[in-house]
Amino acid sequence: MGERSPPPAGRRTRLVSSLVLGQRACEVALDPERGALEWTEQPQPRGGRESCAVPISEIIAVEETEIDKKQCNSGKWQKMAKPHAFTASRPKHLLVYINPYGGKKQGEKIYEQKVAPLFSLASISTDVIVTERANHARDNLLEVNLEKYDGVVCVGGDGMFNEVMHGLIGRTQKDSGIDQNNPKAPLVQCNIRIGIIPAGSTDCVCYSTVGINDPVTSALHIIVGDTQPLDVSSVHHHDTLLKYFVSLLGYGFYGDILKDSEGKRWMGPVRYDLSGFKTFLSHHYYEGTISLLPASHAVGSPRDKKHCRSGCHICKQSKQRLEIEQKKNGGEIKGDDEGEWKVIRGKFLAINIANISCACPRSPKGLAPAAHLADGSSDLILVRKCSRFNFLRYLIRHTNRDDQKLARGESWPDFHCGMKLTFPSKNQAAKGVTGHTWPCTAAFDFSFVEVYRIKKFQFTSKHLEDGDCDAKKMQKNRFGHFCRDHPACCCIPPSSTWNCDGETLDCSTIEVTVHCQLMKLFARGIERNSTLEAVQRQLC
Ligand SMILES: CCCCCCCCCCCCC/C=C/[C@@H](O)[C@H](COP(=O)(O)O)NC(=O)CCCCCCCCCCCCCCC
Ligand SMILES: Nc1ncnc2c1ncn2[C@@H]1O[C@H](COP(=O)(O)OP(=O)(O)O)[C@@H](O)[C@H]1O
Ligand SMILES: [Ca+2]
Numbered sequence: 001m002g003e004r005s006p007p008p009a010g011r012r013t014r015l016v017s018s019l020v021l022g023q024r025a026c027e028v029a030l031d032p033e034r035g036a037l038e039w040t041e042q043p044q045p046r047g048g049r050e051s052c053a054v055p056i057s058e059i060i061a062v063e064e065t066e067i068d069k070k071q072c073n074s075g076k077w078q079k080m081a082k083p084h085a086f087t088a089s090r091p092k093h094l095l096v097y098i099n100p101y102g103g104k105k106q107g108e109k110i111y112e113q114k115v116a117p118l119f120s121l122a123s124i125s126t127d128v129i130v131t132e133r134a135n136h137a138r139d140n141l142l143e144v145n146l147e148k149y150d151g152v153v154c155v156g157g158d159g160m161f162n163e164v165m166h167g168l169i170g171r172t173q174k175d176s177g178i179d180q181n182n183p184k185a186p187l188v189q190c191n192i193r194i195g196i197i198p199a200g201s202t203d204c205v206c207y208s209t210v211g212i213n214d215p216v217t218s219a220l221h222i223i224v225g226d227t228q229p230l231d232v233s234s235v236h237h238h239d240t241l242l243k244y245f246v247s248l249l250g251y252g253f254y255g256d257i258l259k260d261s262e263g264k265r266w267m268g269p270v271r272y273d274l275s276g277f278k279t280f281l282s283h284h285y286y287e288g289t290i291s292l293l294p295a296s297h298a299v300g301s302p303r304d305k306k307h308c309r310s311g312c313h314i315c316k317q318s319k320q321r322l323e324i325e326q327k328k329n330g331g332e333i334k335g336d337d338e339g340e341w342k343v344i345r346g347k348f349l350a351i352n353i354a355n356i357s358c359a360c361p362r363s364p365k366g367l368a369p370a371a372h373l374a375d376g377s378s379d380l381i382l383v384r385k386c387s388r389f390n391f392l393r394y395l396i397r398h399t400n401r402d403d404q405k406l407a408r409g410e411s412w413p414d415f416h417c418g419m420k421l422t423f424p425s426k427n428q429a430a431k432g433v434t435g436h437t438w439p440c441t442a443a444f445d446f447s448f449v450e451v452y453r454i455k456k457f458q459f460t461s462k463h464l465e466d467g468d469c470d471a472k473k474m475q476k477n478r479f480g481h482f483c484r485d486h487p488a489c490c491c492i493p494p495s496s497t498w499n500c501d502g503e504t505l506d507c508s509t510i511e512v513t514v515h516c517q518l519m520k521l522f523a524r525g526i527e528r529n530s531t532l533e534a535v536q537r538q539l540c
Contacts (some may be wrong), residue, residue, distance in 0.1 A: 003169075003178055013350035014031050015029065016029045016030075023345070024041055035057065039051070039053075060157070060224070069479075090225035091151045091222065091223075093125050093128070093148055094358070095146075096152075097136075097154050098155040099155065099159075099160040100130055102155075104516050108155075111155045114215045114219065115215055118216070119223070137163050138167040138536070142167055155200065162244070169187070169244055170515045180241045181235065181236070181239050183236040190520065192520075193520045194522065196521065196522075197215045198214070202269070202307075205360075206218060207361065208526075209360045210524075218522075218523075228520065228525050230516060231514055232244050232246055232519050233512050233517065234515060236250065237386050242500070243501070245500045247502075248354055248358050248499060249355075250506050251348070252285070253349040253383070258502065284349075287345075288350055289465060290458070291339070292456070292458075293455050293457070294339055294340075296406075297377075298455075299317060300372075303444055307357070308357070310526065311525070312372060312373070314372055317375075318372075318376050322376070348382055349383045353381075355378045356373050368451075373525060376516030377454060378452065379452070379454075381450075385448070394449060397442070446461040456511075461508040
């Protein structure tokens with residue numbers, strides 16, 4: 001570095017130099033206008049030169065090599081004094097919790113092999129705690145001195161993330177004198193960021209906020225200090241806080257899968273498939289009453305085709321709204337009870353509340369593809385009693401992967417309804433073919449599925465409304481032939497359990513409130529795949 005080309009009038013100096021990358025000579029430029037480091041290969045004899053650029057804010061470390069090998073330590077790269085000081089928002093000290101039993105039990109290995117070397121390269125110091133029991137991380141966070149850390153990292157799945165989040169939310173409310181058991185209490189935002197290194201069974205929070213469950217990608221988001229605000233919902237039973245959740249609160253299908261899978265943890269992530277198959281066959285439905293308060297402030301609907309992406313303007317609007325409200329109320333965020341409650345009674349196979357899309361490798365678009373990470377609302381999905389065949393059609397639509405790249409002339413089979421999506425070849429395009437019909441793959445396009453964007457929710461199971469279990473009915477159901485609706489089982493379970501970020505809740509009667517942007521993650525949301533989204537827009 002060092003050579004200067006004269007700056008054009010009104011522009012800042014562009015530093016240009018030559019660099020040897022392996023055997024190839026490159027021209028390297030530091031462009032202050034674009035805030036990027038660019039390098040271009042010197043033209044090859046047979047033509048063609050490749051150009052690359054990296055934003056300065058995303059450079060992890062700068063290292064120097066000595067030209068005179070005698071002077072250097074066996075030719076090793078030398079670290080500069082402050083290689084991490086590229087932007088102010090980068091963490092320098094992190095507190096790391098590893099669940100050694102999450103997912104395929106690879107948490108410690110993933111951290112040691114893939115993450116720790118990157119943290120060290122970026123000069124991040126860490127205190128690492130390998131958990132010894134469930135709730136170890138949560139309890140530790142309630143008393144540890146957090147002031148010395150710039151963030152907390154959890155290595156594990158959604159359950160582990162949920163635990164760390166409880167520790168931080170609990171700590172923040174305790175320090176501010178807020179009673180978490182009061183469902184109407186204005187909660188105080190947590191300013192310390194959480195980074196998730198995926199090493200669990202579903203990794204839905206990581207996948208939905210980063211776009212992939214890859215430990216290295218997550219580590220890089222932590223290192224460069226990305227910030228992604230996140231909605232959190234609280235679940236109360238009368239005046240007792242049961243839990244907070246970020247991904248899914250599910251009753252019926254997902255509650256039953258979780259309950260069944262609890263004893264199969266030794267199997268690892270496959271436990272969910274096995275319990276899923278079993279739960280699918282049992283085909284239980286549950287009766288109850290739902291009350292919901294629509295998210296009148298929310299822009300958009302659960303059926304939108306425009307999904308929450310990096311820099312989402314809907315989430316930005318929510319942030320502005322929140323800041324105005326905080327200024328008005330002296331820093332507090334008051335619960336918003338405005339609007340008219342809607343009451344729905346019925347028999348449901350599944351009641352799902354998704355705070356975020358709930359995208360994960362099993363369902364790349366998620367249960368609620370249009371849900372936003374930080375808009376202060378959740379998407380409520382009600383799947384009413386229907387045939388097994390229809391429920392299977394609904395489930396299969398979640399496996400849709402239409403966010404993958406498609407090359408010209410390539411198609412991918414849509415086994416859901418027997419149609420194929422094809423990106424037109426150049427010849428076809430020249431003849432005006434824009435692509436085959438976009439298949440009808442929305443999981444919500446069924447008469448037995450309803451969706452709502454909500455800010456509050458209540459549920460009471462029918463058997464509790466009726467004054468609990470009718471003894472005669474329960475006795476009758478001991479004999480399979482009395483069980484008309486469930487020929488394959490010997491009793492109708494009166495109620496299911498709630499699956500709350502992968503943990504079961506003991507109460508079925510609950511009250512849910514969405515807390516806009518209560519947490520912050522080291523992430524930046526899912527980045528746009530411009531090529532693909534352009535194709536989709538063309539075809540739709
Ligand atoms: C026929 C195939 C149908 C596949 C349907 C896939 C839908 C997947 C939706 C997943 C939503 C996940 C929401 C996130 C929940 C997590 O927070 C939570 C905790 O995660 P952690 O273990 O990492 O701590 N994970 C879970 O609750 C697990 C959800 C289990 C989803 C597996 C569902 C498999 C269903 C298989 C049905 C088989 C039907 C076969 C019929 C012939
Ligand atoms: N050392 C430990 N022993 C047992 N359970 C633990 C330990 N550390 C964390 N847990 C609990 O394990 C549960 C599941 O962890 P998670 O990392 O989400 O794995 P998975 O994705 O496989 O469910 C969480 O609820 C967490 O509280
Ligand atoms: Ca949301």
